[in-house]
Amino acid sequence: MKSPLAPYVFLLRNLSKSTPLAGVIVLAVLLISGIVVIMNSIPLSIRTTYSYSRFHTGVTPRGNPAMTPTLKKIILDESPVALGPLMTCRAADCEVKSIVGPWRFVVIALEQNDMRSYAARLGATKLTGRWPRKGEPEAVVSEPILKNMQLKMGSAILKPEDSNNYSPKPVKIVGVLRTDQWLAMMPIEYHRANHFPPIDLLVVMAKSLDEQDKLDHWIYERFKGMQARVFAYFKLEEETTEMFKILYSILNVVIGLLVIVITLMMALLMNIYQSQRVQEFGLLQAIGLSRNTLLRRILAESAIVVFLGWVMGLVSSLAFLSLIRKVLFDPRAFMLDPFDRTAYLYTVPVPIVIFAVSALTIWTKFHKFDPVGVVERRLV
Amino acid sequence: MIEARSASLVYEDNGKEVFACHDIDLRVKDGEFIGILGPSGSGKSSLLYVLCGLKRATSGGVAFDGQDYSSISGEALAGLRLKNFGFVFQYPYLLGYLSALENVMLGYPNPGSKTKDEAEAQLRSLGLADKAHRFPHQLSGGERQRVCIGRALLGTKRVVFADEPTANLDHLNGMAVVETLVSNRGSGSLVMVTHDPSMLERADRVVTILDGKIHSV
Numbered sequence: 001m002k003s004p005l006a007p008y009v010f011l012l013r014n015l016s017k018s019t020p021l022a023g024v025i026v027l028a029v030l031l032i033s034g035i036v037v038i039m040n041s042i043p044l045s046i047r048t049t050y051s052y053s054r055f056h057t058g059v060t061p062r063g064n065p066a067m068t069p070t071l072k073k074i075i076l077d078e079s080p081v082a083l084g085p086l087m088t089c090r091a092a093d094c095e096v097k098s099i100v101g102p103w104r105f106v107v108i109a110l111e112q113n114d115m116r117s118y119a120a121r122l123g124a125t126k127l128t129g130r131w132p133r134k135g136e137p138e139a140v141v142s143e144p145i146l147k148n149m150q151l152k153m154g155s156a157i158l159k160p161e162d163s164n165n166y167s168p169k170p171v172k173i174v175g176v177l178r179t180d181q182w183l184a185m186m187p188i189e190y191h192r193a194n195h196f197p198p199i200d201l202l203v204v205m206a207k208s209l210d211e212q213d214k215l216d217h218w219i220y221e222r223f224k225g226m227q228a229r230v231f232a233y234f235k236l237e238e239e240t241t242e243m244f245k246i247l248y249s250i251l252n253v254v255i256g257l258l259v260i261v262i263t264l265m266m267a268l269l270m271n272i273y274q275s276q277r278v279q280e281f282g283l284l285q286a287i288g289l290s291r292n293t294l295l296r297r298i299l300a301e302s303a304i305v306v307f308l309g310w311v312m313g314l315v316s317s318l319a320f321l322s323l324i325r326k327v328l329f330d331p332r333a334f335m336l337d338p339f340d341r342t343a344y345l346y347t348v349p350v351p352i353v354i355f356a357v358s359a360l361t362i363w364t365k366f367h368k369f370d371p372v373g374v375v376e377r378r379l380v
Numbered sequence: 381m382i383e384a385r386s387a388s389l390v391y392e393d394n395g396k397e398v399f400a401c402h403d404i405d406l407r408v409k410d411g412e413f414i415g416i417l418g419p420s421g422s423g424k425s426s427l428l429y430v431l432c433g434l435k436r437a438t439s440g441g442v443a444f445d446g447q448d449y450s451s452i453s454g455e456a457l458a459g460l461r462l463k464n465f466g467f468v469f470q471y472p473y474l475l476g477y478l479s480a481l482e483n484v485m486l487g488y489p490n491p492g493s494k495t496k497d498e499a500e501a502q503l504r505s506l507g508l509a510d511k512a513h514r515f516p517h518q519l520s521g522g523e524r525q526r527v528c529i530g531r532a533l534l535g536t537k538r539v540v541f542a543d544e545p546t547a548n549l550d551h552l553n554g555m556a557v558v559e560t561l562v563s564n565r566g567s568g569s570l571v572m573v574t575h576d577p578s579m580l581e582r583a584d585r586v587v588t589i590l591d592g593k594i595h596s597v
């Protein structure tokens with residue numbers, strides 16, 4: 001037979017008292033992890049949307065379109081790593097959507113063969129439909145682009161009447177690549193005949209993907225001070241991190257405040273809750289249960305409530321964020337990670353601080369406590 | 381058994397000393413039923429608390445089986461009380477979220493598998509066998525007090541202390557409660573405070589208290 005004083009007996013039989021306590025913690029965890037996960041979804045989206053740039057180094061001439069062959073020669077002659085394909089391409093502007101508004105994206109214009117090897121480089125080997133024909137206003141895009149821009153096979157990704165996704169002729173989607181990478185390509189001949197500016201860009205690939213980062217850094221350093229601009233993934237990383245540094249410091253302050261507010265609220269709640277139990281504490285002490293036994297019991301109760309509240313908070317956050325992702329994010333290919341570890345790490349102080357405060361409350365309330373006051377009914 | 385030697389309990393009241401108990405010398409022998417009588421404020425409850433160790437004497441000493449309370453820690457004293465003493469208070473304090481049976485089980489010093497059986501036996505002898513599963517709010521005042529007695533007697537206590545256990549009951553119910561206490565205590569002693577002498581008909585000894593001092597034995 002279980003002891004009537006087992007901590008869970010009180011909790012289970014006083015659900016109307018214990019659930020609000022756990023409920024506050026659940027809400028706190030939900031709030032904090034929700035904020036962090038949604039915040040984190042922005043850099044995650046940036047990294048995912050532009051992830052294709054991890055597979056190559058982009059180089060454009062600056063101020064002088066005739067620089068391209070020179071740049072190409074330097075790379076071919078001096079590259080410290082074995083080179084893979086080195087493609088000439090052009091870029092047409094388009095716009096993708098994000099939870100913080102539109103982002104600039106490019107439709108890469110390539111030669112027929114280069115389109116295929118570029119897709120292969122990204123691991124996108126499954127194609128539905130067909131490849132764009134040479135010189136035609138046609139495009140091949142990956143699945144996330146299709147979702148995000150709300151397009152279908154056969155609809156135009158660029159068109160004359162859309163100033164953000166402009167092309168003089170409607171550029172129709174004729175093929176869809178099955179991949180998580182964001183990618184849009186069209187024939188370079190069409191671009192040359194219809195788009196501005198007439199600048200050839202370079203797409204440089206290391207032979208081995210493992211060496212791409214090394215190549216990125218080398219090209220970046222090599223072309224410093226030259227009439228060239230280098231697009232490398234590590235720069236995107238740096239810029240993203242820098243951009244979010246301030247935002248994250250603000251986030252830390254906000255969450256710190258949140259933890260303080262919630263803890264104060266909980267302390268208040270705990271205080272009321274424990275005051276209702278002075279009678280019980282006094283009676284049990286009067287019949288001979290030791291103060292330490294009773295303190296241990298009441299601390300165990302708080303620990304159970306706090307820990308269960310936290311775990312239920314984590315579970316409900318996970319459920320809530322997964323739902324948000326499915327309903328709001330997935331249809332637009334927005335990124336959100338319900339399993340984001342940092343978000344859950346941010347919630348760790350909640351149970352710890354709340355338990356510490358309730359332990360303190362309990363201690364101050366009961367460590368100097370005269371049971372005679374209770375059995376004589378001096379306290380009400 | 382319990383022996384008080386010049387035990388005093390002094391309260392501080394605005395810098396003045398109030399003697400709730402004054403130089404009490406008293407022995408409680410095994411199996412004895414002692415009644416404590418006295419007007420309100422005379423120090424009856426205080427004497428009970430000092431004898432059972434719920435309050436420590438401010439001077440003089442109280443010992444149980446030769447063990448002086450002042451020589452042991454609060455934790456050890458609590459353990460001693462739980463093991464050897466039972467308490468019945470004026471108000472039938474029960475924990476509202478526990479059934480009658482579970483409330484009785486609280487009185488057992490070393491909870492174990494036998495606790496429940498003994499608690500059931502205790503309730504049976506108190507005539508509450510069919511109400512063991514009820515919660516305190518489903519019991520009458522007299523029944524609640526009987527549950528308290530069950531809790532106080534569980535585990536064969538050496539001494540049962542009762543502080544006006546009948547004060548909240550009508551005469552008939554009060555008599556019944558005293559009768560139960562007297563006959564169910566087994567070989568234990570009973571120390572009972574009351575202001576109603578008719579409750580002490582079966583007492584072996586009656587001690588009268590006035591202004592914190594023993595007036596007559």
Ligand SMILES: Nc1ncnc2c1ncn2[C@@H]1O[C@H](COP(=O)(O)OP(=O)(O)OP(=O)(O)O)[C@@H](O)[C@H]1O
Pocket residue numbers: 391392393398399400418419420421422423424425426427575
């Ligand atoms: N905490 C305290 N501080 C100061 N004085 C106290 C305190 N507790 C009790 N007293 C005083 O000690 C004296 C004895 O009190 P006690 O409660 O023992 O009386 P009692 O005989 O049990 O009275 P009653 O029959 O009304 O219960 C009283 O004068 C009371 O005012």
Ligand SMILES: [Mg+2]
Pocket residue numbers: 424425426543
């Ligand atoms: Mg009294």
